[in-house]
Amino acid sequence: MLEIRDLRVSYGTDNILTGVDLEIGAGETLAIIGESGAGKTTLGLSIMRLAEASVRGEIIFQGRNLLALTEPEMRAIRWDAIAMVFQNVNNVLNPVHNVLEQVAEPMVAHRRLGKAASREKAGELLARFGLPRGRFRAYPHELSGGEQQRVLLAMSLANDPDLLILDEPLSSLDVTTREELGKLLKQIDGHSARLVISHDLDTAARLAGRLAVLYGGRIVETGPTTEVLENPRHPYTRALVRAYPNMTTVKDLQGIKGRMTRPVSGCAFHPRCTQAIARCKTEIPPLVTTDNRAVACHRGGIVTLLSTENLGRSFGSLRAVDGVNLSVAHGETLALVGQSGSGKTTLAKTIMGLHQPSAGTVYLEGKKVTARKKTFYRRVQMVFQNPGESLSHRLSVLELVTEPLDIQRVGSKAERKAKAIQTIGEVELPQDEHFLDTYPHHLSGGELQRVAIARALVLDPDLLIADEPTAFLDASIGAKILKLLLNLQEHRGLSLLYITHDIAAARKVSDRIAVMLDGKIVEAGPSSRIVAAPEHDYTRRLLASASSLH
Amino acid sequence: MHISLKREIKRSHFGQAGLALLALVVIAAAIAPLLTAYDPDQQTAASLLAPSADHWLGTNHVGQDIWSQLLYGARTSLAVGFGVGILGLILSIIFGVSSALIGGIYDQIIMRIVDALIVIPMIIMVILVAAYIRPDLFILILLLAALSWQGGARVIRAQALSLKESGHIGAARAMGAGRFYVARRHIVPDLGPILLVEFIYGVRRAVFIQAGLAFLGIGDPMLVSWGTMMRDAMSFSYLNVWQWWLIPAGVALSLTIIGLTFVSHAAESVLDPRLRGEAVA
Numbered sequence: 001m002l003e004i005r006d007l008r009v010s011y012g013t014d015n016i017l018t019g020v021d022l023e024i025g026a027g028e029t030l031a032i033i034g035e036s037g038a039g040k041t042t043l044g045l046s047i048m049r050l051a052e053a054s055v056r057g058e059i060i061f062q063g064r065n066l067l068a069l070t071e072p073e074m075r076a077i078r079w080d081a082i083a084m085v086f087q088n089v090n091n092v093l094n095p096v097h098n099v100l101e102q103v104a105e106p107m108v109a110h111r112r113l114g115k116a117a118s119r120e121k122a123g124e125l126l127a128r129f130g131l132p133r134g135r136f137r138a139y140p141h142e143l144s145g146g147e148q149q150r151v152l153l154a155m156s157l158a159n160d161p162d163l164l165i166l167d168e169p170l171s172s173l174d175v176t177t178r179e180e181l182g183k184l185l186k187q188i189d190g191h192s193a194r195l196v197i198s199h200d201l202d203t204a205a206r207l208a209g210r211l212a213v214l215y216g217g218r219i220v221e222t223g224p225t226t227e228v229l230e231n232p233r234h235p236y237t238r239a240l241v242r243a244y245p246n247m248t249t250v251k252d253l254q255g256i257k258g259r260m261t262r263p264v265s266g267c268a269f270h271p272r273c274t275q276a277i278a279r280c281k282t283e284i285p286p287l288v289t290t291d292n293r294a295v296a297c298h299r300g301g302i303v304t305l306l307s308t309e310n311l312g313r314s315f316g317s318l319r320a321v322d323g324v325n326l327s328v329a330h331g332e333t334l335a336l337v338g339q340s341g342s343g344k345t346t347l348a349k350t351i352m353g354l355h356q357p358s359a360g361t362v363y364l365e366g367k368k369v370t371a372r373k374k375t376f377y378r379r380v381q382m383v384f385q386n387p388g389e390s391l392s393h394r395l396s397v398l399e400l401v402t403e404p405l406d407i408q409r410v411g412s413k414a415e416r417k418a419k420a421i422q423t424i425g426e427v428e429l430p431q432d433e434h435f436l437d438t439y440p441h442h443l444s445g446g447e448l449q450r451v452a453i454a455r456a457l458v459l460d461p462d463l464l465i466a467d468e469p470t471a472f473l474d475a476s477i478g479a480k481i482l483k484l485l486l487n488l489q490e491h492r493g494l495s496l497l498y499i500t501h502d503i504a505a506a507r508k509v510s511d512r513i514a515v516m517l518d519g520k521i522v523e524a525g526p527s528s529r530i531v532a533a534p535e536h537d538y539t540r541r542l543l544a545s546a547s548s549l550h
Numbered sequence: 551m552h553i554s555l556k557r558e559i560k561r562s563h564f565g566q567a568g569l570a571l572l573a574l575v576v577i578a579a580a581i582a583p584l585l586t587a588y589d590p591d592q593q594t595a596a597s598l599l600a601p602s603a604d605h606w607l608g609t610n611h612v613g614q615d616i617w618s619q620l621l622y623g624a625r626t627s628l629a630v631g632f633g634v635g636i637l638g639l640i641l642s643i644i645f646g647v648s649s650a651l652i653g654g655i656y657d658q659i660i661m662r663i664v665d666a667l668i669v670i671p672m673i674i675m676v677i678l679v680a681a682y683i684r685p686d687l688f689i690l691i692l693l694l695a696a697l698s699w700q701g702g703a704r705v706i707r708a709q710a711l712s713l714k715e716s717g718h719i720g721a722a723r724a725m726g727a728g729r730f731y732v733a734r735r736h737i738v739p740d741l742g743p744i745l746l747v748e749f750i751y752g753v754r755r756a757v758f759i760q761a762g763l764a765f766l767g768i769g770d771p772m773l774v775s776w777g778t779m780m781r782d783a784m785s786f787s788y789l790n791v792w793q794w795w796l797i798p799a800g801v802a803l804s805l806t807i808i809g810l811t812f813v814s815h816a817a818e819s820v821l822d823p824r825l826r827g828e829a830v831a
Contacts, residue, residue, distance in 0.1 A: 349720075352724050353723075354723060354724060373726070374726035376726070377724060377726030381724065382724050384720065384724075389717030389718065390717035390718050390720065390721040391717075391718055391721070392736060394740070403725065403735075404725040404726075407722070407727045407731060408725070408726055452721075459725070
């Protein structure tokens with residue numbers, strides 16, 4: 001139906017789209033999502049040949065390249081075979097004609113129907129989109145925003161277009177109208193292919209079967225809507241999902257670090273990406289399809305940072321950790337939940353190499369970890385359960401935070417000090433001399449935990465294992481620590497293995513939850529699923545006994 | 551908790567007394583040439599003189615000044631004591647900490663050696679070996695150090711084993727620290743008070759054994775020491791020279807050992823607050 005190949009659009013020297021490839025089949029709805037400024041609207045306008053810009057590439061519609069057509073040929077297609085509903089309803093309708101005439105106009109203009117017949121059909125369409133009959137003769141300024149949108153939707157379907165482009169069709173509407181129009185749009189189906197353009201994931205999820213994520217002028221991920229939203233593969237898609245308030249996700253909202261900049265060499269997302277490698281700065285990643293999903297990323301999408309295979313640790317006949325398979329993706333929080341004695345800490349220590357595993361393997365970015373060398377500890381760090389115990393009482397705050405750098409022999413002495421002080425600031429602790437010279441026994445529980453976190457972060461690890469980081473803190477301080485960890489995740493792409501007995505806390509900070517009982521993982525999955533539809537009895541018991549204020 | 555060793559020792563009456571005694575001996579040894587006009591080896595006057603203005607404690611059987619011998623004897627005792635104390639402690643740390651951290655067969659071997667050394671009475675070993683090799687001061691220190699680390703090593707190993715499981719050492723290992731770093735930066739400093747007590751034990755034992763060996767006539771007969779003085783004086787016990795020859799040497803040795811005992815007692819109470827009692831208010 002519609003095939004776009006290597007579409008490049010620029011306004012003067014501003015390259016808005018830098019090589020978009022898309023395909024929409026007949027009867028299919030594809031949603032393009034992305035932040036404001038990603039080039040979504042430009043894409044729609046380019047298809048309509050309404051973009052006042054230099055457009056290159058190919059837009060093949062029903063076998064014809066629209067970009068090669070003359071303007072009269074294009075005019076025959078526009079508003080006939082291809083219709084578009086514009087964003088910003090206020091400016092689109094003509095203020096001097098009533099809405100019925102305006103809906104009928106495309107039919108008359110393309111000589112599809114006579115005047116009377118076209119008015120009748122227009123009335124039918126308006127009625128289907130829920131505009132009361134009495135309002136047909138109203139002028140645009142007499143209508144509310146929701147009613148204007150109904151008119152525009154009716155107008156776009158007037159000539160039964162083969163391709164309908166909907167630019168933010170539901171975004172400016174209140175939730176109930178949005179719900180109603182969303183349903184209507186799905187009902188009034190027909191054969192048309194639809195391209196929904198939106199920054200709003202909800203709109204996309206409601207209307208579209210497939211999703212394409214646009215960033216920096218290129219498609220970074222495509223796939224079936226539910227799959228993409230549930231299990232995003234591109235770091236940008238995941239960040240979008242995390243930033244979007246909705247009723248499904250249980251984790252706290254997280255933003256995306258930095259802001260969209262142009263122009264960017266290499267992968268457009270690399271300045272904001274937390275897993276970028278050198279290649280991302282120079283080479284544009286192609287969109288690679290596997291199964292029915294496609295992702296444009298040099299690293300093949302979100303990287304699995306750490307995984308364990310059948311990991312076990314026994315003490316005599318006691319199997320403290322028994323055949324555990326886990327994986328933590330880059331920038332993800334995995335909560336390991338279970339009661340005390342279930343083997344959580346032993347598992348963490350076994351991953352860290354503080355216990356020798358009795359069975360199984362640990363993989364770091366797919367590579368088997370054998371002897372734990374210094375390089376391993378640069379990438380994986382741990383915050384221990386009791387900060388008072390894990391911090392030596394003989395070292396000052398500065399010495400404590402510098403110690404990992406000393407051990408790893410990073411930089412010069414002055415550089416280490418500067419790095420330590422910077423990290424101390426990052427965990428929101430004072431950086432003055434007095435505080436740096438303080439010894440742990442003069443610090444509060446919250447401060448101790450922050451020092452412990454700073455010490456773990458000073459090496460810029462990719463994965464932080466946090467063992468009950470709030471167990472010794474009161475609720476308010478504990479909340480601040482968790483918030484801090486989430487902020488660090490947003491800014492550094494830190495992966496977290498968050499160990500807790502508290503499933504209520506886990507659901508607020510984790511993308512996925514793994515429930516541990518007697519050394520085994522009994523259930524694992526997305527936090528929202530585990531919380532809403534637990535499968536294992538023990539998970540249900542945990543949920544039933546979790547803190548509740550009602 | 552932060553324990554200030556210095557403060558604890560100073561607070562205790564035993565500690566104060568012990569430190570005073572030790573200070574007295576150390577100062578006497580240090581400024582010996584200022585306190586006497588005579589060389590302890592030199593034959594200055596007639597033998598077996600009674601105390602006089604010239605010779606405060608008289609002279610011995612070969613006419614050496616006994617006061618000078620007493621002062622320089624302190625040097626020998628302290629040299630052996632502190633020399634053996636330090637070397638023995640270093641050996642204890644090396645074997646104790648490495649056993650705890652490395653473990654396995656290495657630990658087994660070291661601990662069996664320790665057991666063997668503890669079972670065999672050290673004094674007898676020292677007497678036998680010393681009788682054969684007739685050690686000078688330096689060799690004597692090495693010999694005593696080589697035979698006196700086992701007890702300390704066992705205590706240090708036990709402590710290091712429990713420290714090894716403590717949080718901040720786990721944390722250091724999780725930063726990628728090697729065993730040597732953990733031992734140097736964490737375990738040895740954490741052992742601080744124990745090391746002090748072990749060190750003072752070692753010093754005391756060495757002072758005592760050196761005096762004993764000299765008294766038995768084993769070792770370098772030319773070395774001026776309290777043990778030699780007592781041995782020589784004993785040969786003249788039928789005269790009344792023992793009053794200014796035997797007794798001062800015996801008292802000096804006793805005071806040194808008492809001083810060390812008091813300090814170690816005070817230091818021990820730091821390790822175990824239950825021992826503090828009323829003396830430490």
